[in-house]
Amino acid sequence: MSLDDRKLEVLRAIVEDYVETQEPVGSKALVDRHKLGVSPATVRNDMAVLEEEGYIRQPHTSAGRVPTDAGYRLFVDRLTRIKPLSPAERRAIERFMIGAVDLDDVVHRTVRLLAQLTRQVAVVQYPSLSRSAVRHLELVPVSTTRLMLVMITDTGRVEQRLVEMPGPVQDGDVWELRRRVNEKLAGQRLADTPPLVQKLVEDCDFERRAAMTCLASVLLETLVDRSEERLALAGTANLTRGGVLDFQGTLRPVLEALEEEVILLKLIGDLEPRTTRVLIGDENQIDNLRSASVVSSGYGPGTTIVGGLGVLGPTRMDYPGTIATVRAVARYVGDLLAQN
Amino acid sequence: MSLDDRKLEVLRAIVEDYVETQEPVGSKALVDRHKLGVSPATVRNDMAVLEEEGYIRQPHTSAGRVPTDAGYRLFVDRLTRIKPLSPAERRAIERFMIGAVDLDDVVHRTVRLLAQLTRQVAVVQYPSLSRSAVRHLELVPVSTTRLMLVMITDTGRVEQRLVEMPGPVQDGDVWELRRRVNEKLAGQRLADTPPLVQKLVEDCDFERRAAMTCLASVLLETLVDRSEERLALAGTANLTRGGVLDFQGTLRPVLEALEEEVILLKLIGDLEPRTTRVLIGDENQIDNLRSASVVSSGYGPGTTIVGGLGVLGPTRMDYPGTIATVRAVARYVGDLLAQN
DNA sequence: GCTGGCACTCCCGCTAATAGAGTGCCAGTC
DNA sequence: GACTGGCACTCTATTAGCGGGAGTGCCAGC
Numbered sequence: 037m038s039l040d041d042r043k044l045e046v047l048r049a050i051v052e053d054y055v056e057t058q059e060p061v062g063s064k065a066l067v068d069r070h071k072l073g074v075s076p077a078t079v080r081n082d083m084a085v086l087e088e089e090g091y092i093r094q095p096h097t098s099a100g101r102v103p104t105d106a107g108y109r110l111f112v113d114r115l116t117r118i119k120p121l122s123p124a125e126r127r128a129i130e131r132f133m134i135g136a137v138d139l140d141d142v143v144h145r146t147v148r149l150l151a152q153l154t155r156q157v158a159v160v161q162y163p164s165l166s167r168s169a170v171r172h173l174e175l176v177p178v179s180t181t182r183l184m185l186v187m188i189t190d191t192g193r194v195e196q197r198l199v200e201m202p203g204p205v206q207d208g209d210v211w212e213l214r215r216r217v218n219e220k221l222a223g224q225r226l227a228d229t230p231p232l233v234q235k236l237v238e239d240c241d242f243e244r245r246a247a248m249t250c251l252a253s254v255l256l257e258t259l260v261d262r263s264e265e266r267l268a269l270a271g272t273a274n275l276t277r278g279g280v281l282d283f284q285g286t287l288r289p290v291l292e293a294l295e296e297e298v299i300l301l302k303l304i305g306d307l308e309p310r311t312t313r314v315l316i317g318d319e320n321q322i323d324n325l326r327s328a329s330v331v332s333s334g335y336g337p338g339t340t341i342v343g344g345l346g347v348l349g350p351t352r353m354d355y356p357g358t359i360a361t362v363r364a365v366a367r368y369v370g371d372l373l374a375q376n
Numbered sequence: 377m378s379l380d381d382r383k384l385e386v387l388r389a390i391v392e393d394y395v396e397t398q399e400p401v402g403s404k405a406l407v408d409r410h411k412l413g414v415s416p417a418t419v420r421n422d423m424a425v426l427e428e429e430g431y432i433r434q435p436h437t438s439a440g441r442v443p444t445d446a447g448y449r450l451f452v453d454r455l456t457r458i459k460p461l462s463p464a465e466r467r468a469i470e471r472f473m474i475g476a477v478d479l480d481d482v483v484h485r486t487v488r489l490l491a492q493l494t495r496q497v498a499v500v501q502y503p504s505l506s507r508s509a510v511r512h513l514e515l516v517p518v519s520t521t522r523l524m525l526v527m528i529t530d531t532g533r534v535e536q537r538l539v540e541m542p543g544p545v546q547d548g549d550v551w552e553l554r555r556r557v558n559e560k561l562a563g564q565r566l567a568d569t570p571p572l573v574q575k576l577v578e579d580c581d582f583e584r585r586a587a588m589t590c591l592a593s594v595l596l597e598t599l600v601d602r603s604e605e606r607l608a609l610a611g612t613a614n615l616t617r618g619g620v621l622d623f624q625g626t627l628r629p630v631l632e633a634l635e636e637e638v639i640l641l642k643l644i645g646d647l648e649p650r651t652t653r654v655l656i657g658d659e660n661q662i663d664n665l666r667s668a669s670v671v672s673s674g675y676g677p678g679t680t681i682v683g684g685l686g687v688l689g690p691t692r693m694d695y696p697g698t699i700a701t702v703r704a705v706a707r708y709v710g711d712l713l714a715q716n
Numbered sequence: 717g718c719t720g721g722c723a724c725t726c727c728c729g730c731t732a733a734t735a736g737a738g739t740g741c742c743a744g745t746c
Numbered sequence: 747g748a749c750t751g752g753c754a755c756t757c758t759a760t761t762a763g764c765g766g767g768a769g770t771g772c773c774a775g776c
Contacts, residue, residue, distance in 0.1 A: 194536040273631035291613035438738045
């Protein structure tokens with residue numbers, strides 16, 4: 037038996053009411069609040085079917101119905117009415133972001149904004165290094181045998197790292213190294229650099245070979261492999277909304293998960309351009325976040341993606357609203373980056 | 377009536393037991409667990425006095441006693457037996473910190489280490505800019521009219537900021553600006569720079585005056601005033617230990633406070649060299665953290681302080697252990713910085 | 717295929733009763 | 747004078763029992 041239109045309508049009503057009231061919703065309450073044009077008994081029959089199909093369930097016999105993860109899934113995929121952002125929200129975004137002064141600032145403002153608008157936990161990934169291009173590499177001597185390597189990318193990220201040289205380096209050497217490195221790497225996307233770095237060493241004249249090898253290993257190891265991703269987080273206090281009801285009793289597992297960068301990156305990583313992804317319940321594959329949903333989106337100038345951002349909350353969340361907000365913020369940040 | 381030795385001993389026993397069991401402690405249990413050499417009745421009399429003096433209280437008639445903030449205060453000030461770190465803990469510190477590769481790494485490892493060892497929320501302040509000295513300033517052209525200003529400090533912090541120039545700048549100009557700025561500011565403590573920056577502008581030849589003015593304003597505004605402090609936070613999941621009993625019901629206010637940089641800075645700021653500060657309950661003057669205590673310490677090379685770090689938990693915390701750990705970690709990080 | 721009616725189930729909130737822990741006080745002892 | 751054992755008292759936490767109510771499933775009728 038397939039689901040006719042009315043059954044879908046019933047499902048939508050259940051989701052909407054449950055999200056709002058946080059209480060199992062019964063047949064009577066449903067017909068009262070929504071003009072379904074049929075009697076409670078009919079709705080009950082529909083509910084029985086929806087339950088059999090796995091879209092809703094009863095916490096216990098003779099309680100109202102609650103959506104299952106599958107129910108939310110169906111709701112998000114087929115029943116979501118696009119909810120345009122209110123003018124107030126649009127204004128809020130602009131007011132919040134205006135005057136952002138550098139990348140750090142943009143990211144911090146964004147994450148706070150998201151947390152505030154959605155009233156959930158927000159996560160913003162810094163522009164990913166591997167998807168950025170090198171704008172300039174700078175070498176600064178900090179002692180006779182140590183250089184500070186500073187990399188500036190086109191997305192505004194600045195990464196630095198100390199390089200321990202094999203022996204004392206002269207100003208002239210630094211100059212030469214800087215010239216060569218920039219010549220080869222400036223303008224290249226980070227992801228494409230490893231072979232170029234390799235080549236740099238090979239092409240180097242003998243006397244600077246050792247120094248360049250040092251530099252190259254730091255370049256490879258640090259700027260590409262390690263610490264490649266950074267994150268900002270905000271709004272953890274929002275987890276306590278809705279009492280202890282969401283997240284089955286304890287926040288502990290959720291808070292633990294939020295401390296793991298790897299987990300967060302997984303949640304908001306691997307996104308398709310121009311789409312907003314919704315992971316419901318254990319779709320996110322993370323044990324600690326069984327009862328959480330994640331709405332995420334990639335951002336970047338134009339249709340490219342340089343990083344991800346998103347929002348985490350209880351499965352019982354306002355999907356249409358959250359999706360709209362996340363999408364709008366992602367777009368706004370992308371435009372902001374495009375201006376640089 | 378003053379407190380004789382036995383009464384103090386009773387207070388200590390109460391604090392220790394309560395911290396361990398999280399339950400109000402009664403006279404009988406006390407004499408059983410500690411060899412006080414007197415009968416429960418006697419202890420009860422002592423308790424009555426301690427209560428009158430405000431060091432302990434009863435949650436309700438005929439329950440055991442619980443320490444008040446004043447009780448903890450007395451305990452920390454006069455009754456704390458110094459608890460040396462276990463060899464395992466020492467090893468843990470070293471194992472954790474070894475291989476830290478740059479400042480970011482050091483700070484992140486430190487905050488995680490603290491959270492893990494104390495099983496509380498940990499906060500680490502990045503070396504404060506105002507207490508750092510400029511090691512080098514670098515100017516990197518990113519377009520014809522924009523420079524990236526990068527500042528490297530002796531504490532390892534690297535700050536960068538985009539500077540919008542009044543007009544196109546040539547390589548030679550950049551060179552000259554860089555030379556002048558470094559000549560004047562390198563080696564200076566950040567706190568001392570404002571007048572020097574002022575001087576830089578005044579001493580500048582006419583043709584570069586406009587550019588230098590621009591640069592100077594960014595130097596002042598950004599590197600000294602704004603974003604001067606950064607923080608790392610870890611271990612929020614530890615707030616959920618001890619159920620909902622600590623923090624009177626909700627974590628909400630605590631989580632909210634932890635999101636405010638200003639508040640955190642206040643908690644671990646203004647520290648005396650070589651001391652560990654303990655703020656108990658509302659001694660910290662922050663409404664949201666009435667039922668929290670903070671143990672903090674300054675760190676830095678030698679006896680100087682370049683930043684603060686600390687731990688936040690319920691007033692009912694293991695003070696001797698936490699104090700020892702915080703102190704040890706602060707010292708370790710200080711030594712680490714001294715090596716650079 | 718929809719509806720009204722009805723019996724049934726189960727949760728929730730209320731009250732009452734009980735056990736237990738701990739106290740304060742007092743009279744007695746060293 | 748300080749300490750102790752004994753005792754009555756108070757308050758909490760737990761358990762059990764008992765409607766009220768919301769919601770369901772099913773069935774007969776339209």
